[in-house]
Amino acid sequence: MRTHYCGELNSGHIGQTVILCGWVHRRRDHGGVIFIDLRDRDGLVQVVLDPDRAEVFKRAEQARSEYVLKIEGRVRPRPEGTINPDLPSGEIEVLGAELEILNASETPPIQLDTHVADASEEVRLRFRYLDLRRPEMQERLRTRSRVTRILRGYLDDQGFLDIETPILTKSTPEGARDYLVPSRTHPGEFFALPQSPQLFKQLLMMSGMDRYYQVARCFRDEDLRADRQPEFTQLDIEVSFMTEDALMNLMEEMIRRVFKEVLDTELPNPFPRLPYHEAMSRFGSDKPDLRVPLELIDLGDLMAGVDFKVFAGPAQDPAGRVVALRLPKGGELTRKEIDEYTKFVGIYGAKGLAYIKVNDWSAKGREGLQSPIVKNLTDAAIDGIMARTGAQDGDLIFFGADKATVVNESMGALRVRLGHDRGLLEGQWRPLWVVDFPMFEHDAANQRWAALHHPFTAPKEEQLALLETDPGACLSRAYDMVLNGSEIGGGSIRIHRDTVQRQVFKLLNISETQAEDRFGFLLKALRFGAPPHGGIAFGLDRLVMLMTGAVSIRDVMAFPKTQTAACLLTSAPSPVDEAQLKELGLRLRARADAEV
Known part of the structure; x- marks a missing residue:
């Protein structure tokens, strides 16, 4: 039915007569001249239809979004100043000579002329055959x-x-x-x-x-x-x-x-x-994102003797763990932002998120540290934390103390979240x-x-x-x-x-x-x-x-399921008739809530 795909046309086809098939991506009427962006699997091409051919122009006027068309025309250069560098076919257009409407379309529930889906995922999955027409998909x-x-x-x-x-x-x-x-x-x-x-x-x-x-x-x-x-x-x-x-x-x-x-x-x-135990120790995860240049630092030996049960308890527990996570320039974080991160680690079972802001350690020592927990830590413990983390003025140190599984999951997730939020990612693929x-x-x-x-x-x-x-x-x-x-x-x-x-x-x-x-x-x-x-x-x-x-x-995936393992497109899973069940020797039990 066609000689070329829309997206393959370029300046090398100038002067050729082509036959194209596809969907109306956009239709624009500019002062008696109709422009149709015709779309197929390979991309878009601009088709120009003028009123010189009355019957063809009339059919073009009827075309709407997602109509299926067959168009015959001649490839020509676009006029100066109208070239579209974002399209492979952007240097040319097709002057339409013949147009056939192969099928009409209702107004689609999904906007298809954009890379960003305007519909909810439920609508996209219910009308997946339309969603899949989007260039991005x-x-x-x-x-x-x-x-x-x-x-x-x-x-x-x-x-x-x-x-x-x-x-x-x-x-x-x-x-x-x-x-x-x-x-x-x-x-x-x-x-x-x-x-x-x-x-x-x-x-x-x-x-x-x-x-x-x-x-x-x-x-x-x-x-x-x-x-x-x-x-x-x-x-x-x-x-x-x-x-x-x-x-x-x-x-x-x-x-x-x-x-x-x-x-x-x-x-x-x-x-x-990376050995498993090293990955868990440094990153709290056996699938670490190495783009994030933050690491968990063990503090168990420093905290075992402090008079602060939040840290001392896990430090003395063979199944516990106490770690620090240094965030360079993290002193910029507001209390509201810290509270948000506290809520975040709570998702993973953490009971809280202790922190120390390093305001002026270099000049004032412990007096230059800002945190509710500093008063509970000895000078030796604080010196150890600062030396081991390598914290500098302006940094922030987060702490995790709990069962090792909770610390690994919560602080490992926090490490990744901070890396993304603070723009710390190094390299594209690691x-x-x-x-x-x-x-x-x-x-x-x-x-x-x-x-x-x-x-x-x-x-x-x-x-x-x-x-x-x-x-x-x-x-x-x-x-x-x-x-x-x-x-x-x-x-x-x-x-x-x-x-x-x-x-x-x-x-x-x-x-x-x-x-x-x-x-x-x-x-x-x-x-x-x-x-x-x-x-x-x-x-x-x-x-x-x-x-x-x-x-x-x-x-x-072409036809995925929802979060509840349902296919909205076909309404699966669905009931089957009694004859099919009988053939399989099955009988459905009444649901408990239906028996009440």
């Missing part, structure tokens, strides 16, 4: 397609096989609730949608596939937030006979290639590596690897061990004995790739011996009977010569979100 999905193509190409070049794994599978505990699918042919039994292809990709390594990847759909029935969805896409990768160092180097090069080809950005080579994770974390509520990653992660070979003697001290062969404070990929070398896997299951309070019931097929496969193997999975949605500057992964 089209550009994001184009970027996503390009990212996926480059990732596939890189892995193909490295000898990886693209292999699909089942969507209908067995329910196995992987950290989130499964989406269950009732089986009609096996009444009373259920499939589960995969939370990830984890076990199948391990089985592929046991099948001798050696290098596997898949752009995989995954499903998790969990509470949502900006970077989570009930169904999402990950780039899933597994290899045999490769160390973690070799695998990490391979994945680094892949991500560097994507950023170079898509954003023309050079990422560092190599990525820095990737790193976080390594040397603990194998287990202790679940105090249930008095048992839990896997920090998942139960198939291998321990360090030299620490296998710690599984028996001191599981809490055992480190895993896991690694996470972090970018600007977001984990974009995570993986590990897997357990490839049946005896070790059973030992880990036992530590996780999974009985022999439960292990056979849930993972019997994996345990059996491990007994038939399973090779050493490992892998990684990248969150494709999250990666594209970061690369496009979107604030939510919903903005880089």
